Amino acid sequence: MSNPPRRPLGATGVSISPIGLGCMGMSDFYGAANEAESAALLNYALDQGVNFFDTADMYGPWTNERLVGAALRARRDEAVIATKFAVMRDADGRFLGINGKPEYVRACCDASLERLGVETIDLYYQHRVDPNTPIEDTVGAMAELVAAGKVRALGLSEATPDQIRRAHAVHPITALQTEYSLWSRDPEAELLDTCRELGITFVAYSPLGRGFLTGAISSTEQLDPTDFRRNNPRFTGENLQQNLKLVEAVRALAAEKGVTPAQLALAWTLHRGEHIVAIPGTTKRSRFDENLAANQVTLTAEDLAALDRHIPVGAAAGGRY
Helix, strand or coil: CCCCCCEECCCCCCEECCECEECHHHCCCCCCCCHHHHHHHHHHHHHCCCCEEECCCCCCCCHHHHHHHHHHHHHHHHCEEEEEECEEECCCCCEEEECCCHHHHHHHHHHHHHHHCCCCEEEEEECCCCCCCCHHHHHHHHHHHHHCCCEEEEEEECCCHHHHHHHHHHCCEEEEEEECECCECHHHCCHHHHHHHHCCEEEEECCCCCCHHHCCCCCHHHCCCCCHHHHCHHHCHHHHHHHHHHHHHHHHHHHHHCCCHHHHHHHHHHHCCCCEEECCECCCHHHHHHHHHHHHCCCCHHHHHHHHHHCCCCCCCCCCC
8 A cells, every 4th residue: 555644653753554453353352263364464454554563462362472473574674563461361361460560571571572573572561550569660660671672662551641641750651552432432531631742642442342333243142152242241231232222323324424334433533633543453354444444534523523422421331341
């Protein structure tokens, strides 16, 4: 793709695609995936001008980094690879808590570098803030990784405005990753403005509401037996019925504009600020193409107002987890 759209990654001088690729579902949480197809999709994404790829040590666990690293190795210079540490899992996938201790940061970074097969991680996130370790200590250890040349830029995920400011005072924070979509609008309270003020890129994960905003899911029976959404509060019982009404509004507004619900939802996210990028995940080339076309969707003030009316802050029924 010639002249693909780009947005700045914090103050790094690096430019990234406004719509990146979340890679978690290629290895975990959404049922079985095909590694060969996923590797092909990663290279296809580069061909289409997408250069921002998101993984984490806990996806798999530990297998997604290997997949992403191997798939992108021949074209390393074209890709901006983000990975994360802090969420601990055992070999069976059980969650063991959050760890932000400096020695754990260092060990995780070395392990991620090995699995990815790279010399430097472009963007290294603390996946969740450890309530038992001062964020200054964690980010101090992350800053040492930058000084050592193991990491280029630092990020946080699901952090509060206060935590971001405290971390930013230790070492510049380049990106904040937090769930943000038409049905998860909490970041509008303070987070988006905090990031804008500090020159931090806001990376919206699950910008399609874990696939719900595509309009393709009307029952959990459609999902793989191992899909974690089967037990997600927003996908079950009365919450599901309430949330399907929101999707109907998205579907109707998308039809008026001649775009798909997914394209409308992604375009909405990007229209919320020039410092925002989105990382929808998919394993299918057709979905990837559909998502990428959202770059070309322009929303008017009237479009945005209509979405605000139909899906105001707090409209989704059920908790995020």
